[in-house]
Amino acid sequence: MKLLVCVSKTPDTTTKISFTDNDTALNTQGVQYIMNPYDEWYALVRALELKEAAGGTVTIINVGPADNDTVIRKGLAIGADDAIRIDTAGGSAYFVARQIAEQAKVGAYDMVFFGKETIDYNGSQIGAMVAEMLEMPFISYATKMDMNGNTATIARDIEGGQEIVEVDTPFALSAAKGLAEQRIPNMRGIMMAKRKPLNVVAPIEVSDKVSVASYTLPPAKQDCRYIDAENMDELVNLLHSEAKVI
Amino acid sequence: MVLVYTSSPEGQLKKSAFEAVTFGHKTAQQLGTEVVALTIGNVNNAGVLGQYGAAKVLNVAGADSFDSGSHAAIIAQVANQIGANVVVMPDDSTGKSLLGRVAVRLDAGSVSSVKSVPDTGAGFVVQKNVFSGKAIAAYNISSDKKVLSIAGNTFPPEVVGADVAVEAASVDVPANRVRVKEVNTVKGTVPLPEAELVVSAGRGMKDPGNWGIIDELAEILGATTACSRPVADVGWRPHHEHVGQTGVAIRPNLYIAIGISGAIQHLAGVNQSKTIVVINKDPEAPFFKAADYGIVGDLFDVVPRLNEAIKKFKAAN
Ligand SMILES: Cc1cc2nc3c(=O)[nH]c(=O)nc-3n(C[C@H](O)[C@H](O)[C@H](O)COP(=O)(O)OP(=O)(O)OC[C@H]3O[C@@H](n4cnc5c(N)ncnc54)[C@H](O)[C@@H]3O)c2cc1C
Numbered sequence: 001m002k003l004l005v006c007v008s009k010t011p012d013t014t015t016k017i018s019f020t021d022n023d024t025a026l027n028t029q030g031v032q033y034i035m036n037p038y039d040e041w042y043a044l045v046r047a048l049e050l051k052e053a054a055g056g057t058v059t060i061i062n063v064g065p066a067d068n069d070t071v072i073r074k075g076l077a078i079g080a081d082d083a084i085r086i087d088t089a090g091g092s093a094y095f096v097a098r099q100i101a102e103q104a105k106v107g108a109y110d111m112v113f114f115g116k117e118t119i120d121y122n123g124s125q126i127g128a129m130v131a132e133m134l135e136m137p138f139i140s141y142a143t144k145m146d147m148n149g150n151t152a153t154i155a156r157d158i159e160g161g162q163e164i165v166e167v168d169t170p171f172a173l174s175a176a177k178g179l180a181e182q183r184i185p186n187m188r189g190i191m192m193a194k195r196k197p198l199n200v201v202a203p204i205e206v207s208d209k210v211s212v213a214s215y216t217l218p219p220a221k222q223d224c225r226y227i228d229a230e231n232m233d234e235l236v237n238l239l240h241s242e243a244k245v246i
Numbered sequence: 247m248v249l250v251y252t253s254s255p256e257g258q259l260k261k262s263a264f265e266a267v268t269f270g271h272k273t274a275q276q277l278g279t280e281v282v283a284l285t286i287g288n289v290n291n292a293g294v295l296g297q298y299g300a301a302k303v304l305n306v307a308g309a310d311s312f313d314s315g316s317h318a319a320i321i322a323q324v325a326n327q328i329g330a331n332v333v334v335m336p337d338d339s340t341g342k343s344l345l346g347r348v349a350v351r352l353d354a355g356s357v358s359s360v361k362s363v364p365d366t367g368a369g370f371v372v373q374k375n376v377f378s379g380k381a382i383a384a385y386n387i388s389s390d391k392k393v394l395s396i397a398g399n400t401f402p403p404e405v406v407g408a409d410v411a412v413e414a415a416s417v418d419v420p421a422n423r424v425r426v427k428e429v430n431t432v433k434g435t436v437p438l439p440e441a442e443l444v445v446s447a448g449r450g451m452k453d454p455g456n457w458g459i460i461d462e463l464a465e466i467l468g469a470t471t472a473c474s475r476p477v478a479d480v481g482w483r484p485h486h487e488h489v490g491q492t493g494v495a496i497r498p499n500l501y502i503a504i505g506i507s508g509a510i511q512h513l514a515g516v517n518q519s520k521t522i523v524v525i526n527k528d529p530e531a532p533f534f535k536a537a538d539y540g541i542v543g544d545l546f547d548v549v550p551r552l553n554e555a556i557k558k559f560k561a562a563n
Pocket of ligand 1: 013037311447448449450451473474475476477489490492495504505506507508509510511512515517525526527528531543544545546
C-alpha cells in the first residue's frame with residue numbers, strides 16, 4: 001500500500017499569541033514550532049503501523065518554506081520513508097489543498113491521512129478539500145481503523161458517540177485521538193532520517209479566495225469572583241440573576 | 247439566495263439546524279435575499295425550519311446514511327439549481343467533512359466555525375476563533391460564492407415565521423461509497439457539543455466510584471457531563487466526554503469545572519463557554535484565572551452543598 005500523510009508545522013500549544021503588521025500577521029518572535037500533534041501522533045503513526053503490518057511505503061507531504069524541513073525530518077525520524085515539500089510560503093486552506101492534491105494525483109496513493117485540524121487555524125477543511133479534488137471518500141475524526149484486505153473499518157467521532165463505517169481504498173481520513181499512540185523518534189531513526197529523500201517541488205499557481213483581514217485578541221476576562229464555599233445559595237443566585245444561565 | 251444545509255441524525259432536526267437557519271436568515275436579510283433550507287434523507291417535521299426564517303424547505307430523498315461525497319454532490323447541485331451565492335452548514339460531524347468538499351465543487355471560498363454574521367460593508371468578512379481560542383481572525387472571502395460552517399451554541403435560534411411546506415428537490419443522488427455500519431450514541435442526554443449546561447470533573451475526583459455527586463448535579467441542572475483527558479485516558483469516564491484540545495471543543499452557556507486544574511490544553515476546548523464556575527481546593531489552580539465564579543474548597547463538601555442549593559432553587563422557581 002502507498003500511504004500519504006499530510007503534516008503541517010504549527011506553533012507549540014503553549015505559545016503566547018500576539019500579532020504584528022497592524023494586526024495582520026502572527027508575531028513569530030520567540031514562537032516554538034512543532035509538528036501539528038494530530039498529524040504526528042495519530043495520522044503518521046497509524047500509517048506506519050499499517051505499513052509494518054502489511055508492507056508498503058509511507059510518504060510525508062508538507063506545503064511550506066525551507067524552515068519546515070526540521071518538522072519533516074522529525075517525521076522521517078519517526079519512520080516515514082520519504083517526503084515531499086512543496087516550496088511556498090503557504091496560503092489559504094484551498095491553496096494548500098490544491099498543492100497537496102496535485103502531488104497526490106501523481107503518487108496514486110491508496111490512503112491519504114490528515115490530522116483532524118491544525119492547532120493554529122483550527123480550520124479542519126483541507127482533508128475534505130483534497131478528498132474532493134481526488135474524488136476519494138473521506139472520513140473525518142477517525143478514532144480507530146482496522147484493515148482487512150482493501151477494506152477499512154473505521155470508527156469516527158460524531159455528536160455524543162461514534163459511527164462505524166466501512167470503506168474501500170483509495171480513501172482519505174482525518175485522525176483524532178485514539179487512532180494511534182505517539183511515538184518518540186530514537187537515535188537510529190534520527191540518523192537514518194538524514195539520508196532519506198526529501199523532494200522539494202515547485203508550487204502550482206493558485207489564486208486565493210480567502211484572506212485574513214485582521215486578527216484580534218479576545219476581550220480580557222473579568223477577574224474571578226470568589227464565593228464562600230459554605231454559601232452555595234449565593235452561587236445559585238448569581239448564576240440565575242447575574243449570569244442568567246440557570 | 248442563501249442555502250442552508252441542515253444535518254438530521256437519525257431523521258431528527260436538532261438545535262444546530264435551527265441555529266444554521268437563523269444564521270442563514272440574518273445573512274440573507276443583509277444581502278437582500280431569501281434563505282432556502284435543505285434536508286437530506288427521511289427527516290421528521292422539516293417544515294418547522296420555516297419558523298426560523300426558511301422561505302422554502304427542500305428535501306432530497308434517498309440518501310439517508312451519511313457519506314460526505316454523495317452529500318456534497320447533492321448540496322452543490324441544489325446550490326446551483328437555486329442560484330445560491332452563500333451556502334451555510336453547521337460545524338458538526340457532518341459539516342466538518344462537507345465544508346471543504348462543497349467549497350471545491352462550487353469553486354467557492356470557505357471559512358469554518360464562523361462566529362459572526364457576515365459583515366458585507368466592505369467585502370464579505372466573517373470572524374472565526376483561531377489558535378484554540380487565543381485569538382480571533384477576520385476572514386475576507388473574495389470569490390462570488392461562499393461556503394460557511396457556523397460555530398455551535400453561537401447563534402441562538404430565533405422564531406421569525408411559520409412552518410412552510412417541504413418540497414422535493416430533484417437531483418442526481420450518487421451511490422454512497424462510505425457504508426455506515428453502526429451509530430452508537432448516548433440516548434437521553436444532549437450531546438456535549440450541543441449542550442447549554444455542562445458539568446465537568448477531573449482527577450480531583452480520586453476514584454470513578456465518586457461520580458455520583460457529579461451525575462446528581464448534572465441531573466438536577468439538566469446538564470451534560472464532561473471530563474478532563476486523564477480521567478478518560480484511564481477509563482474512569484467514556485472517551486466521548488473528554489473535552490479540551492484533543493477532545494471535544496464546546497461553548498456552553500455554563501461550564502462547571504470540578505477538581506480540574508485548568509491546564510492550557512483543557513482550556514483550549516472550554517474557554518469559549520459563556521460562564522465558567524471552578525470548584526477546586528487549590529487556590530493557585532490555573533483554572534481560577536479563566537473562571538467567572540470560583541469556589542476554593544473540597545469538592546466532596548462543596549458539590550453536595552451545591553446540589554442542595556440548586557434543588558432548593560428549582561423547588562422555589
Ligand atoms: C498536547 C496535549 C494535549 C492535551 N489535551 C488535553 C485535553 O484535550 N483535555 C484535557 O483535559 N487535558 C489535556 N491534556 C492534559 C493536560 O495538560 C492536563 O494534564 C489535564 O487537563 C489535567 O487533568 P485534571 O485537571 O483532571 O488533573 P490534575 O491536573 O491532576 O488536576 C486535578 C485538580 O483537582 C484538584 N483537586 C484535587 N482534589 C480535590 C478535592 N478534593 N476538591 C477540589 N479539588 C481537588 C487539584 O487541586 C487539581 O487542580 C493535554 C496535554 C498535552 C500535552
